[in-house]
Amino acid sequence: MKKYLFNPYVLCLVAFASLTSCSNSNKNTSRATGWQINSKEGGFQYNTNFKEQETAPGLVFLEGGTFVRGKVQDDVMHDWNNTPTQQHVQSFYMDETEVTNKMYMEYLDYLKSVYPPDDPAYANIYQGALPDTLVWRNRLGYNEVMTNNYLRHPAYAEYPVVGVNWVQAVQFSEWRTDRVNELMLEREGYLAKNSKYAVVNGETQGTFSTETYLNSPENVYGGQIDSLQGKAKRDSTNVFAKRSSGIIMPSYRLPTETEWEYAATALVGTREYNNYRGRKKYPWEGEYTRSGKRKNRGDQLANFKQGKGDYGGIAGWSDDSADITAQVKSYPPNDWGLYDMAGNVAEWVADVYRPIVDDEANDFNYYRGNVYMKTSIGEDGKVDIVGRDGIKYDTLSNGRIVARDLPGEIAMVPINENDTYLRTNFDRSDNRDYRDGDKGSTRYYDMFSDDGELDDSKRMYNAPENKIERDSLGNIIKQIDESNSRTTLINDEVRVYKGGSWRDRAYWLDPAQRRYLPQYMATDYIGFRCAMSRVGSKAKEKKTPRH
Known part of the structure; x- marks a missing residue:
């Protein structure tokens, strides 16, 4: 009689394989119908392997939570317009640094290549996106070197872009969304390799828009998307990616004021158990603007105006190493890993300005500025795609002309009474x-x-x-x-900007300070950074036991 020896390691391996097989089988079997999900024969297709949102280029993850927004320092301006209120912020992502000249120049280069300014149909697209370099001029100052060089010279490549109004910052964010999603689709095989360069190189007349791709993919790239399809997807059931594919990134956008203040204050560094340890006057700990650490004791922690006629201090080790703006990452980051959340340049945020924060109406993801829109549907029942001859321009209050929608994008219209009928959470399009x-x-x-x-x-x-x-x-x-x-x-067209700048005294470095300007105005001390919403779980890592 034969004896069989059982290896316990083999048994464990078989058991693990069995569990893995059951797990894979279960997640691809519908709990609603019992049908197979992602079957090669067809049926419901869904990304059952999705784990969590990928961190998009340039961004840092911030886990959401509750905090007390508002001013708790001396109010020397006597404009107590940000009284303390407790708010909850969902997890989100934010740019590690302010948008730099090099980043913005990439945007301008794309617009100039795809929408040549010498083409009458596109004449105002590139011009409308150009920063106002004349913001550097002063009636009693010689600043022509910045007027002529600051935006384009490589010496200032990694300096924050300025001269950009709020409208231009929003449009940059929209452009960035499309370029990143174009890259993601190419990486996952939905677009052919290097297809993202087809528009820039003049190989196709259309361009890529995220919302157009999701709603009417056959119209992307001017209707030439078939020639740019990834080989692996041409004969696949999943010819085009969808939101359910988990590949399309949420939009880049300006952060809300509450998000910005939460990110700048960075109370995560003072957390003890379920409480914050004290309050912070600046994005860093302590009551002073100079470092107290032994290694770099005395160094300034931000770029700001130190006194009348003093934009950097006495030349040498004790100054802040900048007279105008400074190269990004010149100063230590805060506890979230974000740079220049105080000083360098102030930053546009998404909100419309009002003196009060109405926390009685809402204390979750607070934001004033919602204007609800929907896709425009034509008489044929299909979405309206903006064409070469259908570009609409807005003339800002200062006479500057900017494109509202670029060719290839979906036309948007305000919601109407049919969309709000018997709703309780909103009743109109414009809620500013x-x-x-x-x-x-x-x-x-x-x-x-x-x-x-x-x-x-x-x-x-x-x-x-x-x-x-x-x-x-x-x-x-x-x-x-x-x-x-x-x-x-x-x-309703004045927007909040936050943070101190190279022109501001230390008082404005407090993250709770808030000021406003009309959304069409640009200055030499306001820049911006982008944010992105988090989809899915609140935290990126599972909570670990405390003991």
């Missing part, structure tokens, strides 16, 4: 003045009156209304509001 500045917020409002309109003198925010019009020849006519009855500069 919700509960603060709309006619229902003023003490003069009478909801039962026949005429719901209010004259300008009784509105809560009756900022000047400068108008831009064009005559029959297309010439711009500027009409400045010279009324003496205006009581504020606040309207």
